[in-house]
Each structure stands twice: as C-alpha cells, then as structure tokens.
Amino acid sequence: STSPIPSTGPYMIQSYKPNRQAIVVRNPQWKSNKGTGITDVPDGNPDRMTIDxxxxxxxxxxxxxxGQDDYDFHQPPPDRLNTLQSKYSNQTKVYTPANTYYFFMNTRLKPFSDLRVRQAVNYAINRQALVRIYGGLANPTENILPPTYPSYKKHALYPYNLSKAKQLVQQSGMKGMxxxxxxxxxxxxxKATAYLTDVLNSIGFKAKEKIINSSVYWTTVGNQATKAQIGFADWFQDYPHPLDWFDVLLNGTRITQTHNNNYSNFDNKAINAKIASLKKQPKLTSQVNxxxxxxxxxxxxxxxxxxxINRQFVDTFNSDIDLSCYVNHVLYQFDFATICHK
Structure with a gap:
C-alpha cells in the first residue's frame, strides 16, 4: 500500500514508493504511547531513515x-567476498540466523513420488559444492533443523555417492523422465538450481530450469495448480521452536491448495501423528528435544x-557507522533503529 500504515512504536512510515523507496521518521505519538506503559522499547537513534x-x-x-548509503541489506556477490573480508572487515558483521536451504521434491508427482528418487537426489548433491556457490559463507547440512537449535542432532544418512544415486534412479524405473x-x-x-539441474541430468533425468520473478515465486510454487516438481526453497525461523519447521513445512494435515508452505506435499501419517503429539509438550526439555x-x-x-546448507550472512556498513551500536535480533536480524554514526 502507498498509504503508510499506523504505528504505535518510535517510528512511522512517512512515505512509500513501490519498489523504489520508503522513508521512516520518528512517530510524534511515541512519547504519549510510551507513557502508557511501553517501557521496554528503546527510542532508537536516527531521526529519519531513507530506504532505497x-x-x-x-x-x-x-x-x-x-559512502552513498549507510547500510547494505543485500548479500554481497560471492566474487566480492574476499575483497570485502580483506579490505573492509571493520565495516562488516557476519551472523548466522536460524535457516535451512533445501530443494523441495513434490511427492505427489513423478518421479519424486518414488522414495528411491528422492533418496537419489540426496545422495547425488555435493553439499560442499553448494557451499562454494554461496561463497563459502555456509555450512553443509542434510538436517531439517538448523544447528542453532537444542533439538538439532547431526545425522549422515546421505553421504555424497553419485553411483548409488544412479542405481536408485535405475531401480525406480523413472530414468529418462x-x-x-x-x-x-x-x-x-x-546458481544452486543450475547445479541441481546438472546433477539431475547426470543421474538419468531430462532436467531443465524454470526461473521466474522473485516477487511471485513463492505463491507460484505454493499453488497446487502449478504442479512444481522440484525446486529451491529456504526457511528462516518465525519463532524459535521446532514446530515452526515441522508443523508449518512438513505436516501433511496442513497442505493447502494455494499459499502452501509444504512445497513437497509431504504427508506421512506416522510423522503427522508425532508432530501432533509433540505439539502438546509445553516445554523443550532434553527429552522432548x-x-x-x-x-x-x-x-x-x-x-x-x-x-x-545453513547459510551465514553479512551486514555491510559505510566507514562512518559506529558498529559498537550494532544489534542483531534473533528473529529480525539487524535492528535499523540502533544504527549510529561515529
């Protein structure tokens, strides 16, 4: 919307130009709002923020x-990471939010309706190669949960084995699809799906890419009418609990026709029941974890x-910014309101 939404916090959106710019300024109502009992929210440092x-x-x-901008929200191109780390390390902050990057495989559609094919993909991808695609700022994983969780326990079901992957595809009868x-x-x-496409071709499929605009990607692959077979996905926690991963992304009882988050359409009765059971546990005790x-x-x-992979990220600032003010929130990452100049 081009009409700024109401705000009760220290800042408000003054104006918004779609896909171009937003201007955030101090909220004149903040002092009176704070007087009503909102005491744990800081006032913030800048008076005005222009977001290009x-x-x-x-x-x-x-x-x-x-020095044209104070802060870069984007991730630096991988081919510029070495220069950034060697020349501008005092202007960057590296952090690891709770995230998992993965390829979904639609279990309702061939060839991924066959377990052997899905296992073949897991054996065939070289996760270290995918780490390199992201400039080395990542750790390889085959887990659902990120390693920042107390419920995380690393497993190694799928060591890189291209021969085994080819064998499984052959056994599935899906070769050549x-x-x-x-x-x-x-x-x-x-680049990750370009790599995946090459891998799928190498194990016996006839694979091609379909790249679409990022603004419509998630609603497109989340629509059952699209019939997306396989593709890229990632997830960043909305709240720090395993339910945010298993219940939202992998519970078959929550599959929807549109705006579906379970891109694999994974629906396993035993696993659905286990998720429902663990939902009833009020605390993440060691036993529950x-x-x-x-x-x-x-x-x-x-x-x-x-x-x-579990990806790492870089916040980049210009040389006039005092990084002693830097605050990175467990859910929302860099807090713009804390930025300050030297």
Missing part, C-alpha cells in the same frame, strides 16, 4: 562502500527434502 530499494546486489554494495527445476531470479540461488531430533532423522529417512 535496489535490485542489484553489486550496486548496493558499491554504494555502501563509497522430464523434470522441471523451479527457482526465483535473486542472488546466488539460481531428543524426540524432535529423532523426528528430523525420521523425516529425512523419507527424503522429504534435500537440505543442503
């Missing part, structure tokens, strides 16, 4: 390093996804 919306990661980085690999057009992510970890392995034994 840019489509090019490289341009955004260059503008920030030249056409496969469309979906992705959006932003950042390094298209152990059960979530076991569920992670159970889901991956069914190869619901092909997880590949």
């Amino acid at each position: 919306i840019l489509g090019d990661d490289g341009v955004a980085l260059t503008r920030t390093l030249r 056409s496969v469309t690999v979906w992705n959006h057009d932003r950042g390094s992510d298209p 152990t059960q979530w970890a076991a569920l992670d392995q159970q889901v991956m034994s069914q190869a619901a996804w092909a997880p590949f």
